[in-house]
Amino acid sequence: MVAFAAHTSAATSHCSPAGTAILLRSGRRDFPTRVSCSAAAHNKTVVIGVAADSGCGKSTFVRRLTSVLGGVAEPPRGGNPNPDSNTLVGDTATVLCLDDYHSLDRAARKARGLTALDPRANDFDLMYEQVRALKDGRAVDKPVYNHVTGLLDPPERVAPPRILLIQGLHPMCDERVRDLLDFSIYLDISDEVKFAWKIQRDIAERGHSLESIKASIEARKPDFDAYIDPQKQYADAVIEVLPTQLIPGDDDGKVPRVRLIMKEGVKHFAPVYLFDEGSTVSWIPCGRKLSCSYPGIKFAYGFGTYFGHEVSVLEMDGRFDKLDELIYVESHLSNLSTKYYGEVAQQMLTHADLPGSNNGTGLFQTIVGLKIRELCEQIVAERAAMTADAVKV
Ligand SMILES: Nc1ncnc2c1ncn2[C@@H]1O[C@H](COP(=O)(O)OP(=O)(O)OP(=O)(O)O)[C@@H](O)[C@H]1O
Numbered sequence: 001m002v003a004f005a006a007h008t009s010a011a012t013s014h015c016s017p018a019g020t021a022i023l024l025r026s027g028r029r030d031f032p033t034r035v036s037c038s039a040a041a042h043n044k045t046v047v048i049g050v051a052a053d054s055g056c057g058k059s060t061f062v063r064r065l066t067s068v069l070g071g072v073a074e075p076p077r078g079g080n081p082n083p084d085s086n087t088l089v090g091d092t093a094t095v096l097c098l099d100d101y102h103s104l105d106r107a108a109r110k111a112r113g114l115t116a117l118d119p120r121a122n123d124f125d126l127m128y129e130q131v132r133a134l135k136d137g138r139a140v141d142k143p144v145y146n147h148v149t150g151l152l153d154p155p156e157r158v159a160p161p162r163i164l165l166i167q168g169l170h171p172m173c174d175e176r177v178r179d180l181l182d183f184s185i186y187l188d189i190s191d192e193v194k195f196a197w198k199i200q201r202d203i204a205e206r207g208h209s210l211e212s213i214k215a216s217i218e219a220r221k222p223d224f225d226a227y228i229d230p231q232k233q234y235a236d237a238v239i240e241v242l243p244t245q246l247i248p249g250d251d252d253g254k255v256p257r258v259r260l261i262m263k264e265g266v267k268h269f270a271p272v273y274l275f276d277e278g279s280t281v282s283w284i285p286c287g288r289k290l291s292c293s294y295p296g297i298k299f300a301y302g303f304g305t306y307f308g309h310e311v312s313v314l315e316m317d318g319r320f321d322k323l324d325e326l327i328y329v330e331s332h333l334s335n336l337s338t339k340y341y342g343e344v345a346q347q348m349l350t351h352a353d354l355p356g357s358n359n360g361t362g363l364f365q366t367i368v369g370l371k372i373r374e375l376c377e378q379i380v381a382e383r384a385a386m387t388a389d390a391v392k393v
């Protein structure tokens with residue numbers, strides 16, 4: 001049986017260095033922060049936050065999520081779009097990358113000896129003002145951080161969408177921004193797996209050396225521990241990725257053990273369960289209906305506490321051999337928020353090319369995407385009913 005370890009209950013870490021960061025303003029204040037009215041009604045935009053360190057799967061998760069929400073989210077078009085924009089705009093959802101709120105460009109960070117993870121390199125006041133404006137139905141002129149040049153480009157206009165996804169290093173760091181979120185997710189990748197993913201990507205795609213990758217991870221680690229990692233205590237759902245326990249000593253991340261930690265009591269979010277809600281289950285599905293090559297697959301489900309919150313935890317260790325057999329696993333899970341039988345399996349097959357599609361990272365990202373779709377639909381329906389009631393009165 002897998003132990004669902006309790007985490008420390010006290011929230012001792014803070015995202016801003018003692019008494020300073022979030023009120024610091026930078027040269028970025030020259031950027032226009034004006035907002036303008038649009039047709040969207042007050043507080044109609046649902047805001048979802050996705051937090052993780054760099055290279056930990058935020059973009060992959062957002063791709064799965066926007067696919068579940070419907071339509072394709074693409075870089076902005078029309079006007080004079082910035083080809084290096086970080087924004088994605090779809091029929092239902094707009095995705096903002098919070099790197100756009102870096103207040104110091106690459107050279108200024110280097111000169112001041114700060115990493116992009118440090119709140120002093122980011123403008124949380126502007127982030128709050130603009131997320132608030134979008135949530136209230138007002139368009140904003142949002143700055144653009146250019147990852148190619150490392151410079152701050154002129155702002156781009158963002159209209160209020162039905163669903164706003166804010167993804168990046170700090171969606172839950174500033175209390176004011178955190179309070180605007182209708183739901184939040186933290187992607188918690190263990191050091192061993194993060195290192196393995198980064199090596200695979202940065203050596204294969206970016207030509208970096210092993211030593212430079214190690215050095216860059218080490219350099220960011222103190223700020224990661226101080227400002228990024230503490231956000232997980234606020235998340236409604238956490239996807240934790242750890243080395244497998246099926247192969248002793250294995251830590252290359254190719255066979256991950258993935259835990260979906262779901263807070264109890266979150267409005268519009270009923271945690272997923274395996275077999276029987278409220279029980280403790282360990283399940284090896286390999287056999288006639290699910291092919292498993294070495295080292296096999298093991299699921300677990302149970303309860304625990306996470307930073308003082310009651311949570312339920314679904315865990316998968318191992319890899320799928322054949323994605324088209326996934327429906328067997330799906331049929332044993334409940335509260336999936338699917339619209340038809342087999343929707344999880346179908347989504348996984350559609351995105352079979354994305355990283356993690358053959359293991360618990362892809363499975364749990366897909367499930368969280370479906371839960372978020374239902375949550376958004378319920379919030380929109382609830383607000384519409386409240387508006388209708390107010391009109392009657
Ligand atoms: N589930 C996964 N399994 C294996 N590798 C993964 C997984 N998710 C992400 N990766 C690796 O990490 C890389 C970065 O993923 P992704 O672009 O989704 O992360 P990100 O957090 O958006 O990164 P960045 O902040 O650097 O833009 C991928 O190219 C892949 O190499």
Ligand SMILES: O=C(CO)[C@H](O)[C@H](O)COP(=O)(O)O
Binds near residue numbers: 053055116146148168
């Ligand atoms: O953490 C990051 C993205 O999530 C980047 O490191 C950060 O945005 C700084 O960018 P650059 O690599 O262009 O200096």
